Amino acid sequence: MSSPTTKKKQRKRIKRFDPSVALISSDEFFNRELSWLEFNRRVLLQAKAPSVPLLERLRFLTIYSSNLDEFFMNRVGGLKQRLEANKGLNAPSQDLTAILEQIRKTVLELNALQNEVYTSMISPSLLQNGVHLLTWEELSQKEREYATTYFRTQVFPILTPQSVDPGHPFPAISNLSLSLGILLRHPDRDEELFARVKVPPMLQQIVRLDPKGSEHFRGISLSQIIRHNLQELFPGMVVESVLPFRITRNSELDVDEEETEDLAQSIAEGLRERKFAQIVRLEYTDTPSPLILKYLMEEIEISETDVYISSAALDLPILKELCDIPIPHLKYENWTPVPPSQLGDEETNIFTTIRAGDVLVHHPYESFSGSVERFLRAAVEDPKVISIKMTLYRAGDHSSLIPLLIRAAELDKQVVVLIELKASFDEARNIRHAQRLEDVGAHVMYGVVGLKTHAKMILIARQENDSIQCYAHIGTGNYNPTTARFYTDLGLFTCDQEICDDLIDLFHYLTGRSLKKDYKKLLVAPVGLRERLLALIEREIEHHKNGRPGHIIIKANSLEETSICRALSKAAQAGVAVDLIIRGICCLKPTRSEKGSNPRVLSIIGRFLEHSRIFYFRNGKEELLEGDMYIGSADPMYRNLHRRVEIAAPILDTTAKERCWEILTTAIHDSVIGWDLLPDGTYVQRKPDSATFSIGSHQLFMRLAKDRGRQG
Numbered sequence: 001m002s003s004p005t006t007k008k009k010q011r012k013r014i015k016r017f018d019p020s021v022a023l024i025s026s027d028e029f030f031n032r033e034l035s036w037l038e039f040n041r042r043v044l045l046q047a048k049a050p051s052v053p054l055l056e057r058l059r060f061l062t063i064y065s066s067n068l069d070e071f072f073m074n075r076v077g078g079l080k081q082r083l084e085a086n087k088g089l090n091a092p093s094q095d096l097t098a099i100l101e102q103i104r105k106t107v108l109e110l111n112a113l114q115n116e117v118y119t120s121m122i123s124p125s126l127l128q129n130g131v132h133l134l135t136w137e138e139l140s141q142k143e144r145e146y147a148t149t150y151f152r153t154q155v156f157p158i159l160t161p162q163s164v165d166p167g168h169p170f171p172a173i174s175n176l177s178l179s180l181g182i183l184l185r186h187p188d189r190d191e192e193l194f195a196r197v198k199v200p201p202m203l204q205q206i207v208r209l210d211p212k213g214s215e216h217f218r219g220i221s222l223s224q225i226i227r228h229n230l231q232e233l234f235p236g237m238v239v240e241s242v243l244p245f246r247i248t249r250n251s252e253l254d255v256d257e258e259e260t261e262d263l264a265q266s267i268a269e270g271l272r273e274r275k276f277a278q279i280v281r282l283e284y285t286d287t288p289s290p291l292i293l294k295y296l297m298e299e300i301e302i303s304e305t306d307v308y309i310s311s312a313a314l315d316l317p318i319l320k321e322l323c324d325i326p327i328p329h330l331k332y333e334n335w336t337p338v339p340p341s342q343l344g345d346e347e348t349n350i351f352t353t354i355r356a357g358d359v360l361v362h363h364p365y366e367s368f369s370g371s372v373e374r375f376l377r378a379a380v381e382d383p384k385v386i387s388i389k390m391t392l393y394r395a396g397d398h399s400s401l402i403p404l405l406i407r408a409a410e411l412d413k414q415v416v417v418l419i420e421l422k423a424s425f426d427e428a429r430n431i432r433h434a435q436r437l438e439d440v441g442a443h444v445m446y447g448v449v450g451l452k453t454h455a456k457m458i459l460i461a462r463q464e465n466d467s468i469q470c471y472a473h474i475g476t477g478n479y480n481p482t483t484a485r486f487y488t489d490l491g492l493f494t495c496d497q498e499i500c501d502d503l504i505d506l507f508h509y510l511t512g513r514s515l516k517k518d519y520k521k522l523l524v525a526p527v528g529l530r531e532r533l534l535a536l537i538e539r540e541i542e543h544h545k546n547g548r549p550g551h552i553i554i555k556a557n558s559l560e561e562t563s564i565c566r567a568l569s570k571a572a573q574a575g576v577a578v579d580l581i582i583r584g585i586c587c588l589k590p591t592r593s594e595k596g597s598n599p600r601v602l603s604i605i606g607r608f609l610e611h612s613r614i615f616y617f618r619n620g621k622e623e624l625l626e627g628d629m630y631i632g633s634a635d636p637m638y639r640n641l642h643r644r645v646e647i648a649a650p651i652l653d654t655t656a657k658e659r660c661w662e663i664l665t666t667a668i669h670d671s672v673i674g675w676d677l678l679p680d681g682t683y684v685q686r687k688p689d690s691a692t693f694s695i696g697s698h699q700l701f702m703r704l705a706k707d708r709g710r711q712g
Contacts, residue, residue, distance in 0.1 A: 001551065027589075028566075029587045030588075030589060031073055031587070032558075032560050032577060033079070034099075034106065035585045036584060036585050037107070037110065038683060039585060040064055040068060040071070040110065041603045042603060042675055043060055043064050044060065044110060044113060046060040046606075047061045047114075047118075047121075047122065047200075048121065049252060054125050054126065054330045055322070055325065055330040056330075058126075058323050059320075059323040061117065061312060062316055062320050064114060065114070065312065068110075072248045072280055072281045073248060074251055074252070076100070076280050077250030077252055078250070078252055079099060080250065081250060081278070083096045087109060093122050100305075111308060111310050114310075115286070115311055118312045130215060130216035130217060132207070132216065132217060133220070133273070133318070134220045135224060136224050136227070136228040142341075143209045143218075143220075147209070147220060148225075150207055151209075151225050151229045151232075152480070154203070155203065155222070155225065156229075156232060156433045157195060158203075159198075159226070159233060159404055160197075161233045161234065162196045164194045164196075164299075165196040173198075173247055175251075176246055176247075176248060177198055177199070177201060177246060178198070178201075178246055178314060180196065180223065180226065180230075180243070181194065181196055181295075181611045182196065182197065182239060182241075182290055184234055184239060189550075190309055194292070194295055197226060200222075203222055204218040204422045205317040206220070206318055206321045206359055207219060226392075226442050227244075227697060230242070240289075240324075241291070242289070242292075243285070243288055243296075244314050245282060245284040245285075246282075246283050247279050248279070248282075249276075249278065249279055249280065250278045250280050251277065252277075263641075269394045277308075278299070279300050281305060282296060283314060284314075285310050286311050286581045292389070293307070324452050332607055336367060337364050337368065337484075337485065337705070338365070338705045338706060339371075340361045341708045341711065343361075343371055343374065349378070350375055351469075355495055357653055357655070358493065358494045358496070358651075358652065358656050360490060360493075360651070360653070361490070361493070362490055362663065363477065363487065363488065363491070364484055364489075365490065365704070370487070371493070372458075372479065373401065373404070373481070374403075375460075375473055375596070376458065379413075379460045380404050380405075380413070382462065382498065383593075384463045385413060385460055386461055386462070387416070387461035388405065388408050388414070388458070388459075388460055389415075389416040389457060390458045391453055391455055391457055391479075391510075392419045392458070393453070393454055393478050393479075394430075394478040394480050395430070395433055395478070396429075396480040396481055399433070399480065399481065400481050401434060401479055401481075405417060405442060406436065406437065409437070409440040414443070415441075416444040417444050417445070417446075418446070418447055418453055418454055418507075418603050419433060419444060419445075420447060420453045425711065433444075433662045443511075445510065445511045445644065448510060448645060451526065452644045453510060453644050454633050454640065454644040455645050455647040456475035456478065456633050457472065457474050457506075457647060458472065458473040459471075459500065460472070461471050469495060470497075470501075470503070471500070472493070472496075472500050473491055474492045475490065475491040475492070476489045476490045476612045476613045476632060477489030477491075477612070486607075486608050486609060487608065487609045488612050488701075490609055490663075494649075498520040499649060502519040502520055502524075506522065507623055508526060509645075521649070522648070523648040523649075524631065525634055525641050525642070525644060525646035526642050526644070526646075529634060530563065530641040533636070534563060537552060537564075537570075537571050537617075538567065539617065539619065540571065540618065543619065544574055545574065546573050548620035549618050549620055549621065550571075551578075551624075552571060552579070553664070553668070554615055555610075555667065556581075556583075556613045557610070558583070558586070559584075559587060559588055560585055560586075560636070560638060561636045561640075562638070565587055565588040568580070569588060572631045577597045577598065579599070579600050579602070579668055580599050580601045580602065581602050581667045582601055582603060582677075583611075584602060585637075586601050586677055588605075589681075590678070590679055602668065602674050602676060602677070603677065603683060606673035606696050606698045607696075607699075608698050610667075613632050613633065613634065613648070615628075616661075624661065625657050625658065625661060629650065631648065631649060631660065632648025632649060633646045633648070634646035634648060666701070670686070671688050672688055672695060672697075673696035
């Protein structure tokens with residue numbers, strides 16, 4: 001029987017899940033987990049697309065596996081955690097069980113497709129292009145000698161064989177690490193032993209066997225080399241069988257913010273506990289050893305429903321290295337983001353440019369370093385700047401922004417950085433960033449208890465004449481120079497007085513005890529963004545009823561929040577044109593009639609990761625660009641609108657509006673990398689219907705960025 005303390009913790013865990021998480025697909029909604037798996041199916045199918053270069057197709061296979069890893073760590077781990085908590089509280093669990101069963105069925109299907117695509121399509125194509133990933137049996141005698149020498153000199157000294165016997169307990173196995181499970185037999189006794197060898201993740205996973213300058217590539221995986229030299233690790237023993245495997249652990253951190261005195265310390269402790277969290281998946285190759293598999297399942301206490309055959313996933317580190325082989329004609333053409341046209345003159349003071357008019361930048365087509373970094377660098381170097389306030393969600397390992405903030409603090413500028421310690425899988429990195437900033441005297445805050453701070457904003461205060469002038473950047477993506485090269489995002493630079501006043505108030509809310517809920521121009525979650533979106537949708541319905549133009553366009557990563565989905569369906573049923581450009585999860589079901597689908601749901605999957613969020617409401621205007629346009633950090637998801645601090649900013653400048661409209665309409669008409677959602681929850685890829693749309697939106701935006709760069 002659970003103790004009162006245990007039940008209290010279980011109740012808290014249940015509160016952390018979105019209310020829609022346990023809903024099976026219904027007449028009204030798709031289940032979010034199954035919708036996400038359909039998104040990952042679209043990613044996987046890119047590996048089959050003839051228009052995608054070969055090594056990029058291989059990369060999509062690895063992205064599919066990485067996505068699935070995170071899905072099991074976060075979503076499946078959370079579902080299992082909730083299912084277990086429900087048992088302790090005698091709560092109904094049928095929906096959760098049914099979802100987990102459907103997840104397994106779909107993942108088995110997708111994994112089989114992944115293996116088929118790799119073995120029957122990509123691997124033969126690699127061979128045709130001179131890329132040979134060899135097995136031990138395929139090596140020449142000279143290559144075997146080289147591989148054996150490499151094993152003895154570079155690998156053998158750092159391996160740690162772990163046997164299991166009365167003196168050696170079953171080893172702790174780290175999350176997502178590739179291991180070899182080994183069945184050993186004593187030559188003189190009827191005795192079998194289990195041993196495990198971890199493939200060192202810090203070493204290159206492919207050992208190249210031909211000179212680097214060669215026109216062809218011949219290599220063998222590190223795991224293959226270890227596997228065929230196991231006798232040197234277990235001299236005198238007989239190696240009966242070997243099973244490559246890996247496990248996946250639940251990544252959910254159980255930190256009670258209201259009861260902790262030091263959030264950073266609590267998060268750090270949670271990260272240490274994550275290493276021993278519940279195992280939610282066991283993967284092995286398609287040539288199993290039944291004895292080893294049975295033994296592993298018993299030791300890690302996992303059932304058959306959590307065991308998956310996944311050869312390609314186990315080779316994930318190897319395939320990632322193959323993607324980076326320098327063969328240009330097998331990859332996308334190199335893309336270097338161009339300087340934004342309004343910021344093309346580096347000699348012009350950036351604050352002067354922003355005073356002349358708002359600046360909208362579109363990443364990765366336009367340069368992050370030439371816009372966001374330049375903005376922050378100018379603030380650091382400008383003696384008139386007295387204050388820099390900024391939010392950081394995922395800054396990355398080698399962020400160029402952290403040294404700038406450190407330098408600003410060293411120059412005695414007031415530096416306030418709100419770092420989100422609970423950003424999944426970035427917790428440890430963000431703790432390190434926070435410590436570095438605190439060491440130089442920056443004011444580091446961790447946000448509002450119970451909420452994640454997901455808003456992307458910079459506020460700079462500059463002494464000009466006898467007053468303080470504020471400048472702001474509001475973005476849809478993380479302040480991360482690395483992801484800014486392959487995530488599509490928007491950033492607005494402005495010195496609009498009311499927007500800057502709103503940001504001042506919002507930072508006071510984040511760092512102090514402000515209870516402010518009303519903002520002049522910004523839409524802020526969780527205090528009003530959802531309500532404002534609902535009001536804007538309802539306004540479109542009223543315009544349409546009264547014979548005025550109504551049109552709603554939403555571009556986001558995911559759409560799931562129940563009230564927003566219902567409002568959009570209501571608008572579509574009333575006759576308002578509703579276009580939804582949703583890359584990933586979409587729980588709203590489109591309806592079809594003789595006139596077509598409304599709402600129309602489109603997903604863009606291509607070279608870049610669609611990440612920008614744009615909200616458009618025509619507001620009864622005859623001129624399209626007179627409608628209301630917002631960009632922001634929030635998806636229409638329960639977590640974003642209820643459990644996170646988010647902002648959406650109005651686009652007021654005409655040129656900026658034109659750019660946003662260009663992005664929306666280009667996506668809507670993308671017949672190359674666009675996928676339409678059908679009423680049954682499946683997606684169908686569009687086919688080019690004219691020469692006008694013979695290229696996808698990503699390629700078109702690269703062309704437009706180059707043209708603007710030349711004109712600027």
